[in-house]
Amino acid sequence: MDLRLSPAEEAFRAEVRAFIAERLPADMRARLRAGHPPRKEDTVKWQRILNERGWAAPHWPKKYGGAELGQMERLILMDELYRAPAPLPQVFNVTMLGPVLMRYGTPEQCQHFLPKLANLDLWFCQGFSEPGSGSDLASLRTAAKRDGDHYVVSGQKIWTTTAHWADWIFALVRTNPEARKQEGISFLLIDLKSPGITVRPILSIDGDHHLNEVFFDDVRVPVTNLVGEENKGWDCAKFLLGNERTGIANVGLCRERLDYAREVASRTVQGSGKLIDDVKLRTEFASLDAEIRALEVTNWRFLLTPSAQAELPAFASILKLKGVELQQEINALLARIAGPNGLEKRGKDDTVHGPLTPRYFYSRAASIYGGTSEVQKDILAKTIVG
Ligand SMILES: Cc1cc2nc3c(=O)[nH]c(=O)nc-3n(C[C@H](O)[C@H](O)[C@H](O)COP(=O)(O)OP(=O)(O)OC[C@H]3O[C@@H](n4cnc5c(N)ncnc54)[C@H](O)[C@@H]3O)c2cc1C
Numbered sequence: 150m151d152l153r154l155s156p157a158e159e160a161f162r163a164e165v166r167a168f169i170a171e172r173l174p175a176d177m178r179a180r181l182r183a184g185h186p187p188r189k190e191d192t193v194k195w196q197r198i199l200n201e202r203g204w205a206a207p208h209w210p211k212k213y214g215g216a217e218l219g220q221m222e223r224l225i226l227m228d229e230l231y232r233a234p235a236p237l238p239q240v241f242n243v244t245m246l247g248p249v250l251m252r253y254g255t256p257e258q259c260q261h262f263l264p265k266l267a268n269l270d271l272w273f274c275q276g277f278s279e280p281g282s283g284s285d286l287a288s289l290r291t292a293a294k295r296d297g298d299h300y301v302v303s304g305q306k307i308w309t310t311t312a313h314w315a316d317w318i319f320a321l322v323r324t325n326p327e328a329r330k331q332e333g334i335s336f337l338l339i340d341l342k343s344p345g346i347t348v349r350p351i352l353s354i355d356g357d358h359h360l361n362e363v364f365f366d367d368v369r370v371p372v373t374n375l376v377g378e379e380n381k382g383w384d385c386a387k388f389l390l391g392n393e394r395t396g397i398a399n400v401g402l403c404r405e406r407l408d409y410a411r412e413v414a415s416r417t418v419q420g421s422g423k424l425i426d427d428v429k430l431r432t433e434f435a436s437l438d439a440e441i442r443a444l445e446v447t448n449w450r451f452l453l454t455p456s457a458q459a460e461l462p463a464f465a466s467i468l469k470l471k472g473v474e475l476q477q478e479i480n481a482l483l484a485r486i487a488g489p490n491g492l493e494k495r496g497k498d499d500t501v502h503g504p505l506t507p508r509y510f511y512s513r514a515a516s517i518y519g520g521t522s523e524v525q526k527d528i529l530a531k532t533i534v535g
Pocket residue numbers: 274275276277278279281282283284285307308309310311360514517518519520521522523524527
């Protein structure tokens with residue numbers, strides 16, 4: 150297998166790079182470069198710019214506003230967005246819910262929601278996890294009882310990223326408590342303005358508000374908001390969690406953060422020279438460069454080899470596991486290089502290099518969300534043992 154980009158792919162990379170250089174607002178880039186998480190208004194503004202080109206939902210069919218990009222082109226687009234750095238298309242709308250609606254939704258649901266998802270006219274969040282139901286998601290207990298042409302939903306979700314920004318939530322709910330646990334679950338779209346919903350913030354270790362608890366107290370949801378069949382929501386959930394592996398390794402993110410580590414080291418005085426000249430540090434950079442390249446090649450092999458995709462759980466687990474390890478290592482290195490200058494003064498944007506220590510803290514969560522590292526290792530062990 151030729152593990153280089155083809156001339157057409159190289160041309161596509163150049164096209165994306167030129168587009169980003171021309172259209173990405175400088176202040177947006179500067180904030181992300183310094184390690185701030187993307188703000189809602191920036192993500193919305195940028196996604197609309199991408200949407201003009203069909204790149205907000207790059208793999209979607211053109212009839213729904215996508216660009217029908219293949220996996221490699223899509224990976225290139227993501228890499229370039231990370232590299233810029235620019236906000237990525239909103240993951241819950243574009244990567245998770247959109248494809249589920251296309252596969253399981255009614256034509257009316259597709260027509261109503263898909264254009265709004267691509268243009269971020271509606272912001273969705275993901276209501277899967279509950280207290281006690283994370284890795285063992287099928288044990289979830291939030292109940293939805295049928296009452297005429299509505300469901301009445303009661304229960305609680307937790308770790309709901311951006312629920313405080315969101316207009317809607319897609320949620321897994323239990324519609325049949327008697328059935329085997331995977332068989333009594335349904336997939337519902339719920340308007341967060343519905344009476345009976347409370348969103349409560351969870352502040353994370355970086356001091357920011359990304360996460361929430363969402364409480365449902367007899368919330369009435371029209372039956373027309375059911376996606377797929379009643380009690381078949383687990384199929385939607387498996388499809389949602391399993392179909393999206395293209396960018397799972399986050400190679401572009403690793404590379405951009407390592408570039409920034411070099412930039413910060415070149416600005417940092419050490420003795421009579423600069424930190425970037427430190428031999429031990431340069432060795433660390435070289436070793437991380439090699440690891441990122443190895444991860445990239447593994448990602449390409451995964452995308453380009455049909456048999457690798459057939460062995461999806463194990464291959465995807467390697468990419469997630471290794472990608473997260475590298476992200477965390479590079480964030481730790483950045484925090485170490487910045488030293489006290491990476492500490493954020495709460496509520497202000499006035500750190501010397503950006504809030505690199507808080508970023509490092511938050512990067513610890515990457516080995517929990519999207520399937521914990523221990524669970525990935527379980528999958529690998531089962532594959533290897535047979
Ligand atoms: C930053 C962040 C954002 C998130 N955003 C969302 C969101 O937007 N929407 C949403 O629905 N959820 C979200 N989650 C929740 C996330 O999906 C869960 O935290 C994750 O699935 C783990 O579940 P849990 O927290 O219940 O931990 P548990 O499943 O209880 O795991 C606790 C520990 O036990 C280990 N463990 C569990 N099962 C096994 C096993 N079979 N073998 C070996 N070890 C095991 C785990 O690895 C972990 O170390 C988010 C989480 C975080 C941290």
